[in-house]
Amino acid sequence: MDNITHSLFGAAVSETLWAALPEPTKRSFAPQTRKAFFLASVVGNNFPDLDFLYAPFMHSNPQLGNLLHHRGHTHTVPMALLQSLLLLGIVSLLQRTLKRFHFTVEWRWISILAFLAPLTHIALDFLNNYGVHPFWPFDNHWKYGDWLFVLEPWAWATLTPCLFLLAPTKKGKALYFLIGFLGLVLSWGLGVVPVLMCGVLTLWTLLLLGALTFLKDKGKIFLTWSALLALLLVFKAGQKSTEALVGKSPLTDTILSPLPVNPLCWAVVTVETTPTELHLKRAIAAPFPKILSLKTCTKLRFFSSELASATPDSQVLWETEHVVSLAELRSLKEQFCDVRDFLHFSRAPYFWKDETGLYFSDLRFERANRRSFARIKISSHSAP
Numbered sequence: 001m002d003n004i005t006h007s008l009f010g011a012a013v014s015e016t017l018w019a020a021l022p023e024p025t026k027r028s029f030a031p032q033t034r035k036a037f038f039l040a041s042v043v044g045n046n047f048p049d050l051d052f053l054y055a056p057f058m059h060s061n062p063q064l065g066n067l068l069h070h071r072g073h074t075h076t077v078p079m080a081l082l083q084s085l086l087l088l089g090i091v092s093l094l095q096r097t098l099k100r101f102h103f104t105v106e107w108r109w110i111s112i113l114a115f116l117a118p119l120t121h122i123a124l125d126f127l128n129n130y131g132v133h134p135f136w137p138f139d140n141h142w143k144y145g146d147w148l149f150v151l152e153p154w155a156w157a158t159l160t161p162c163l164f165l166l167a168p169t170k171k172g173k174a175l176y177f178l179i180g181f182l183g184l185v186l187s188w189g190l191g192v193v194p195v196l197m198c199g200v201l202t203l204w205t206l207l208l209l210g211a212l213t214f215l216k217d218k219g220k221i222f223l224t225w226s227a228l229l230a231l232l233l234v235f236k237a238g239q240k241s242t243e244a245l246v247g248k249s250p251l252t253d254t255i256l257s258p259l260p261v262n263p264l265c266w267a268v269v270t271v272e273t274t275p276t277e278l279h280l281k282r283a284i285a286a287p288f289p290k291i292l293s294l295k296t297c298t299k300l301r302f303f304s305s306e307l308a309s310a311t312p313d314s315q316v317l318w319e320t321e322h323v324v325s326l327a328e329l330r331s332l333k334e335q336f337c338d339v340r341d342f343l344h345f346s347r348a349p350y351f352w353k354d355e356t357g358l359y360f361s362d363l364r365f366e367r368a369n370r371r372s373f374a375r376i377k378i379s380s381h382s383a384p
Contacts, residue, residue: 048075
């Protein structure tokens with residue numbers, strides 16, 4: 001997920017802990033304790049993404065380094081525990097440095113937040129089709145939720161009303177308001193969200209804010225987490241319905257991703273392996289056409305403008321197909337280390353050659369005209 005979502009989630013966890021503590025306990029804390037809870041949780045929820053600082057330097061091809069090491073070691077359970085200890089070490093250093101300001105630490109509660117933060121980051125990143133491999137070194141396979149888009153304004157719209165109302169300072173309230181407003185502006189302005197879903201998102205935000213206004217702090221927290229759970233269930237229903245439309249057998253893999261703010265339109269990639277070939281297909285699916293038609297889905301800027309028109313009664317439109325020779329793929333894997341490394345990351349790999357060289361890409365991240373952050377030019381110097 002995006003770092004705004006991770007930060008909001010960290011803030012929500014810290015506010016949940018604060019609301020759950022008895023009032024006499026909170027009155028015994030130093031004045032800055034609530035801020036310390038917030039910083040520990042928000043910073044800890046973003047720690048795993050510090051891999052961007054070193055990922056490009058971990059491979060001779062910087063782009064491959066990013067693909068292999070972003071959501072790499074820092075997104076594993078063993079390293080998450082080490083990150084928790086590092087965060088506690090930073091807090092301890094701050095305590096010693098700021099003693100003259102009477103900076104005190106409630107270690108029991110800070111430790112809980114520091115322990116939870118990197119783990120919740122990994123759990124959130126699992127939800128999309130990029131995936132994580134959290135059980136390294138015992139299991140180095142990627143795990144994919146195929147559940148949410150990587151940047152999901154629904155999360156912003158659901159978390160910011162509660163955080164806005166609970167924020168103890170005007171600056172905090174202004175920040176949460178701006179984040180919530182930004183989510184709505186992006187949804188309405190980028191052309192990737194249908195007007196229907198933009199309207200639902202806006203109405204949801206206003207209704208949630210209105211309902212939270214009448215609740216006490218614990219009630220605000222409970223309603224917010226309940227709303228998030230309800231949203232996850234809605235997207236899960238869309239995922240299951242899309243799987244049923246596409247079918248599984250004899251497919252090797254079915255890769256799904258909803259569009260932003262939109263459980264009614266899904267990007268689909270299917271992978272089928274035969275003894276000699278890898279068959280990759282990309283499609284657009286509308287699992288609930290009575291609410292939002294496939295034709296509406298295909299008109300969104302998220303997809304290529306060259307799409308064929310969907311028939312009025314169809315629910316799936318197959319957009320792209322690639323057939324990959326397994327013999328040629330194995331040969332390239334033996335010839336080039338870059339290919340071997342790319343295949344460790346890729347879930348739907350295909351390749352092509354032109355006058356400029358040999359290229360690999362992953363169909364799950366492709367857009368129009370082969371635009372993709374996963375498009376890699378294979379270096380001739382990467383031979384074993």
